[in-house]
Amino acid sequence: MARSHDMDNILKVNNIEVVYNKAVQVLRGLSLVVPRGAIVALLGSNGAGKSTVLKSVSGLLDLEDGEVTSGEITFKDRSVTMASPETLVHRGLFHMMEGRHVFEDLTVEENLIAATYACPGKKVTRNAFDLVYTYFPRLKACANRLAGYLSGGEQQMLAIGRALVAEPDLIMLDEPSLGLAPLLVEEIFEIIVRINREQETSMLLVEQNAALALAVSSYGYIMENGKVVIDGKADSLTENDDVQEFYLGATGEDGKHKSYKEIKHYKRRKRWLS
Numbered sequence: 001m002a003r004s005h006d007m008d009n010i011l012k013v014n015n016i017e018v019v020y021n022k023a024v025q026v027l028r029g030l031s032l033v034v035p036r037g038a039i040v041a042l043l044g045s046n047g048a049g050k051s052t053v054l055k056s057v058s059g060l061l062d063l064e065d066g067e068v069t070s071g072e073i074t075f076k077d078r079s080v081t082m083a084s085p086e087t088l089v090h091r092g093l094f095h096m097m098e099g100r101h102v103f104e105d106l107t108v109e110e111n112l113i114a115a116t117y118a119c120p121g122k123k124v125t126r127n128a129f130d131l132v133y134t135y136f137p138r139l140k141a142c143a144n145r146l147a148g149y150l151s152g153g154e155q156q157m158l159a160i161g162r163a164l165v166a167e168p169d170l171i172m173l174d175e176p177s178l179g180l181a182p183l184l185v186e187e188i189f190e191i192i193v194r195i196n197r198e199q200e201t202s203m204l205l206v207e208q209n210a211a212l213a214l215a216v217s218s219y220g221y222i223m224e225n226g227k228v229v230i231d232g233k234a235d236s237l238t239e240n241d242d243v244q245e246f247y248l249g250a251t252g253e254d255g256k257h258k259s260y261k262e263i264k265h266y267k268r269r270k271r272w273l274s
Contacts, residue, residue: 008036009033010076011170011202011204013033013053013056013071014071014072014074015030015031015071015072016029016070016072017069018049018052018061018069018226020066021065025226026066027052027056028225028227030227030228032053032228035218036200038196038217039192039193039196039205040204040221041206041210041213041217041219041220042206042221042223043206043214043222043223043247044224045224049223049225050174050223051174052066054206057080057172058088059080060085060095075088075170076091086118089168090118092170094163094168094170094171095172096160096163097174098175098178102155104146106147107146107147108144108145108150108158111161112132112158112165114162128165129165132164135195153184153188160173160191160192171195171201172204172205173192173204173207174206176189185209189212192205210248211238214237215238219232219234220233230243
Protein backbone atom coordinates (compact mmCIF):
# COMPACT_ATOMS: atom_id res chain seq x y z
CA MET A 1 0.00 0.00 0.00
CA ALA A 2 3.06 2.24 0.26
CA ARG A 3 3.06 5.05 -2.25
CA SER A 4 6.14 6.09 -4.16
CA HIS A 5 7.96 9.25 -3.16
CA ASP A 6 9.71 11.66 -5.47
CA MET A 7 12.74 11.64 -3.17
CA ASP A 8 15.48 9.03 -3.22
CA ASN A 9 14.63 6.31 -0.71
CA ILE A 10 17.31 5.06 1.68
CA LEU A 11 15.10 2.17 2.84
CA LYS A 12 12.52 0.17 0.86
CA VAL A 13 10.47 -2.61 2.42
CA ASN A 14 8.62 -4.36 -0.37
CA ASN A 15 5.71 -6.70 0.36
CA ILE A 16 7.39 -8.65 3.16
CA GLU A 17 5.84 -11.47 5.13
CA VAL A 18 7.29 -12.54 8.48
CA VAL A 19 6.66 -15.80 10.32
CA TYR A 20 7.71 -16.73 13.87
CA ASN A 21 8.42 -20.31 14.91
CA LYS A 22 7.60 -21.39 11.32
CA ALA A 23 3.93 -21.09 12.22
CA VAL A 24 2.78 -17.64 13.38
CA GLN A 25 2.47 -15.04 10.62
CA VAL A 26 3.02 -11.53 11.98
CA LEU A 27 3.59 -9.38 8.87
CA ARG A 28 1.34 -9.90 5.85
CA GLY A 29 2.59 -8.18 2.71
CA LEU A 30 3.90 -5.02 4.34
CA SER A 31 5.53 -2.26 2.30
CA LEU A 32 6.99 1.10 3.24
CA VAL A 33 9.78 3.48 2.24
CA VAL A 34 11.98 5.98 4.09
CA PRO A 35 13.24 8.84 1.89
CA ARG A 36 16.81 10.00 2.48
CA GLY A 37 16.96 12.67 5.17
CA ALA A 38 13.33 12.20 6.26
CA ILE A 39 11.64 11.17 9.48
CA VAL A 40 8.92 8.58 8.81
CA ALA A 41 6.48 7.48 11.51
CA LEU A 42 5.24 3.91 11.88
CA LEU A 43 2.15 3.83 14.08
CA GLY A 44 -0.35 1.24 15.26
CA SER A 45 -1.87 -0.43 18.28
CA ASN A 46 -0.01 -2.90 20.50
CA GLY A 47 0.55 -6.15 18.63
CA ALA A 48 0.17 -4.61 15.18
CA GLY A 49 3.68 -5.72 14.23
CA LYS A 50 5.60 -2.43 14.39
CA SER A 51 8.62 -3.76 16.29
CA THR A 52 8.72 -6.79 13.99
CA VAL A 53 9.12 -4.43 11.04
CA LEU A 54 12.20 -2.89 12.64
CA LYS A 55 13.67 -6.29 13.56
CA SER A 56 13.07 -7.48 10.00
CA VAL A 57 15.07 -4.55 8.66
CA SER A 58 17.91 -4.78 11.21
CA GLY A 59 18.38 -8.55 10.93
CA LEU A 60 17.32 -9.36 14.50
CA LEU A 61 14.50 -11.78 13.67
CA ASP A 62 16.79 -14.81 14.00
CA LEU A 63 17.16 -14.13 17.72
CA GLU A 64 13.43 -14.74 18.15
CA ASP A 65 13.07 -17.62 15.69
CA GLY A 66 11.49 -15.35 13.10
CA GLU A 67 12.18 -15.06 9.39
CA VAL A 68 11.21 -13.03 6.34
CA THR A 69 9.47 -15.65 4.20
CA SER A 70 8.78 -13.44 1.17
CA GLY A 71 9.35 -9.93 -0.12
CA GLU A 72 12.51 -7.84 -0.15
CA ILE A 73 14.24 -5.23 2.01
CA THR A 74 16.59 -2.76 0.31
CA PHE A 75 18.93 -0.40 2.19
CA LYS A 76 20.92 2.17 0.22
CA ASP A 77 19.99 0.40 -3.02
CA ARG A 78 21.30 -3.00 -1.89
CA SER A 79 19.18 -5.97 -0.93
CA VAL A 80 19.65 -6.72 2.79
CA THR A 81 16.80 -9.19 3.31
CA MET A 82 19.20 -11.86 4.60
CA ALA A 83 21.93 -9.54 5.96
CA SER A 84 23.30 -9.94 9.48
CA PRO A 85 22.91 -7.20 12.12
CA GLU A 86 26.68 -6.63 12.06
CA THR A 87 26.69 -6.10 8.30
CA LEU A 88 23.84 -3.61 8.54
CA VAL A 89 25.52 -1.59 11.29
CA HIS A 90 28.69 -1.41 9.18
CA ARG A 91 26.62 -0.14 6.25
CA GLY A 92 25.11 2.65 8.33
CA LEU A 93 21.89 1.33 9.88
CA PHE A 94 21.34 1.61 13.64
CA HIS A 95 18.35 0.06 15.45
CA MET A 96 17.59 1.68 18.81
CA MET A 97 15.45 -0.94 20.48
CA GLU A 98 12.62 -0.41 22.93
CA GLY A 99 13.77 -0.26 26.54
CA ARG A 100 17.03 1.69 26.00
CA HIS A 101 19.47 -1.27 26.38
CA VAL A 102 22.50 0.58 27.72
CA PHE A 103 25.39 -1.22 29.45
CA GLU A 104 24.47 -0.50 33.07
CA ASP A 105 27.85 -1.58 34.52
CA LEU A 106 29.80 0.78 32.22
CA THR A 107 30.12 4.53 32.53
CA VAL A 108 28.48 6.90 30.07
CA GLU A 109 31.81 7.40 28.28
CA GLU A 110 32.50 3.66 28.21
CA ASN A 111 29.05 3.09 26.67
CA LEU A 112 29.95 5.51 23.89
CA ILE A 113 33.34 3.81 23.40
CA ALA A 114 31.58 0.43 23.19
CA ALA A 115 29.48 1.78 20.31
CA THR A 116 32.66 2.30 18.30
CA TYR A 117 33.32 -1.46 18.33
CA ALA A 118 30.37 -1.83 15.99
CA CYS A 119 32.36 0.11 13.39
CA PRO A 120 35.58 -1.85 12.73
CA GLY A 121 37.72 -0.25 10.08
CA LYS A 122 35.88 3.03 10.53
CA LYS A 123 37.90 5.71 12.29
CA VAL A 124 35.80 7.17 15.08
CA THR A 125 37.31 10.45 16.25
CA ARG A 126 36.83 12.47 19.42
CA ASN A 127 34.57 14.71 17.34
CA ALA A 128 31.92 11.99 17.39
CA PHE A 129 31.90 12.03 21.20
CA ASP A 130 31.86 15.82 21.31
CA LEU A 131 28.88 15.79 18.96
CA VAL A 132 26.97 13.55 21.40
CA TYR A 133 27.80 15.88 24.28
CA THR A 134 26.73 18.88 22.20
CA TYR A 135 23.27 17.40 21.75
CA PHE A 136 23.14 16.00 25.29
CA PRO A 137 25.06 18.28 27.71
CA ARG A 138 23.57 16.30 30.57
CA LEU A 139 25.55 13.25 29.47
CA LYS A 140 28.82 15.22 29.51
CA ALA A 141 28.12 16.24 33.09
CA CYS A 142 27.84 12.58 34.12
CA ALA A 143 30.34 11.03 31.69
CA ASN A 144 32.02 9.06 34.48
CA ARG A 145 28.84 7.81 36.14
CA LEU A 146 27.66 4.25 35.69
CA ALA A 147 24.81 4.09 33.18
CA GLY A 148 22.77 1.97 35.59
CA TYR A 149 22.47 4.95 37.92
CA LEU A 150 21.17 7.33 35.26
CA SER A 151 17.53 8.35 35.12
CA GLY A 152 15.30 6.86 32.44
CA GLY A 153 15.56 10.03 30.40
CA GLU A 154 19.35 10.11 30.66
CA GLN A 155 19.53 6.45 29.61
CA GLN A 156 17.41 7.26 26.58
CA MET A 157 19.75 10.12 25.73
CA LEU A 158 22.68 7.74 26.06
CA ALA A 159 21.01 5.20 23.77
CA ILE A 160 20.57 7.88 21.10
CA GLY A 161 24.13 9.08 21.74
CA ARG A 162 25.49 5.59 21.11
CA ALA A 163 23.68 5.56 17.79
CA LEU A 164 25.26 8.91 16.88
CA VAL A 165 28.80 7.68 17.59
CA ALA A 166 28.34 5.08 14.86
CA GLU A 167 27.53 7.93 12.42
CA PRO A 168 24.57 6.07 10.88
CA ASP A 169 22.71 7.00 7.71
CA LEU A 170 19.45 5.60 9.13
CA ILE A 171 18.36 5.32 12.76
CA MET A 172 15.31 3.24 13.61
CA LEU A 173 13.83 4.26 16.97
CA ASP A 174 11.46 1.93 18.81
CA GLU A 175 9.29 3.80 21.34
CA PRO A 176 11.76 6.51 22.43
CA SER A 177 9.12 8.13 24.68
CA LEU A 178 8.29 4.94 26.60
CA GLY A 179 8.15 5.49 30.36
CA LEU A 180 9.38 9.08 30.26
CA ALA A 181 7.83 12.20 31.76
CA PRO A 182 6.17 14.52 29.23
CA LEU A 183 8.77 17.29 29.56
CA LEU A 184 11.60 14.83 28.96
CA VAL A 185 9.78 13.39 25.97
CA GLU A 186 9.47 16.87 24.48
CA GLU A 187 13.17 17.53 25.07
CA ILE A 188 14.27 14.24 23.49
CA PHE A 189 12.04 14.70 20.45
CA GLU A 190 13.39 18.20 19.91
CA ILE A 191 16.90 16.72 19.84
CA ILE A 192 15.79 13.93 17.48
CA VAL A 193 14.51 16.60 15.07
CA ARG A 194 17.77 18.55 15.40
CA ILE A 195 19.84 15.45 14.65
CA ASN A 196 17.71 14.74 11.60
CA ARG A 197 18.06 18.26 10.25
CA GLU A 198 21.66 19.00 11.17
CA GLN A 199 23.20 15.57 10.49
CA GLU A 200 20.76 14.68 7.67
CA THR A 201 20.18 11.35 9.37
CA SER A 202 17.15 9.46 8.05
CA MET A 203 14.83 8.04 10.72
CA LEU A 204 12.10 5.42 11.00
CA LEU A 205 10.16 6.13 14.17
CA VAL A 206 7.91 3.65 15.98
CA GLU A 207 5.97 5.54 18.62
CA GLN A 208 2.79 5.11 20.68
CA ASN A 209 2.38 8.88 20.98
CA ALA A 210 0.87 9.30 17.52
CA ALA A 211 0.35 13.06 17.77
CA LEU A 212 3.98 13.65 18.66
CA ALA A 213 5.27 11.22 16.03
CA LEU A 214 3.25 12.85 13.26
CA ALA A 215 4.30 16.33 14.44
CA VAL A 216 7.98 15.54 13.79
CA SER A 217 7.53 13.32 10.71
CA SER A 218 6.99 14.13 7.06
CA TYR A 219 5.20 10.87 6.27
CA GLY A 220 3.43 8.17 8.25
CA TYR A 221 2.21 4.59 8.02
CA ILE A 222 -0.45 3.09 10.28
CA MET A 223 -0.48 -0.66 10.84
CA GLU A 224 -3.05 -3.13 12.06
CA ASN A 225 -2.72 -6.92 12.10
CA GLY A 226 0.59 -6.99 10.24
CA LYS A 227 -0.48 -4.71 7.38
CA VAL A 228 -0.39 -1.03 6.53
CA VAL A 229 -4.01 0.12 6.60
CA ILE A 230 -3.41 3.77 5.76
CA ASP A 231 -0.42 5.92 4.85
CA GLY A 232 0.17 9.47 3.73
CA LYS A 233 1.83 12.79 4.47
CA ALA A 234 1.91 13.48 8.19
CA ASP A 235 -0.33 16.54 8.01
CA SER A 236 -2.97 14.70 5.99
CA LEU A 237 -2.97 11.81 8.49
CA THR A 238 -3.35 14.29 11.34
CA GLU A 239 -6.46 15.68 9.64
CA ASN A 240 -7.91 12.23 8.81
CA ASP A 241 -11.11 11.59 10.78
CA ASP A 242 -10.30 7.95 11.48
CA VAL A 243 -6.76 8.70 12.60
CA GLN A 244 -8.15 11.38 14.90
CA GLU A 245 -10.70 8.96 16.36
CA PHE A 246 -8.42 6.00 16.90
CA TYR A 247 -4.99 7.50 17.52
CA LEU A 248 -5.12 11.20 18.33
CA GLY A 249 -7.71 11.12 21.10
CA ALA A 250 -10.46 12.97 19.24
CA THR A 251 -13.97 12.62 20.64
CA GLY A 252 -17.09 11.62 18.80
CA GLU A 253 -20.41 13.44 18.73
CA ASP A 254 -21.29 11.89 22.08
CA GLY A 255 -18.21 13.47 23.62
CA LYS A 256 -16.54 10.13 24.28
CA HIS A 257 -13.16 8.97 23.07
CA LYS A 258 -13.31 6.34 20.36
CA SER A 259 -11.21 3.21 20.41
CA TYR A 260 -10.17 0.98 17.53
CA LYS A 261 -11.32 -1.91 19.70
CA GLU A 262 -14.92 -0.80 19.16
CA ILE A 263 -14.63 -1.83 15.52
CA LYS A 264 -14.14 -5.55 14.90
CA HIS A 265 -12.73 -5.23 11.40
CA TYR A 266 -11.30 -2.20 9.65
CA LYS A 267 -12.33 -3.77 6.34
CA ARG A 268 -15.92 -2.94 7.17
CA ARG A 269 -15.12 0.78 7.29
CA LYS A 270 -15.07 1.97 3.70
CA ARG A 271 -13.69 5.40 4.45
CA TRP A 272 -10.79 3.90 6.45
CA LEU A 273 -9.59 1.96 3.40
CA SER A 274 -10.57 4.50 0.77
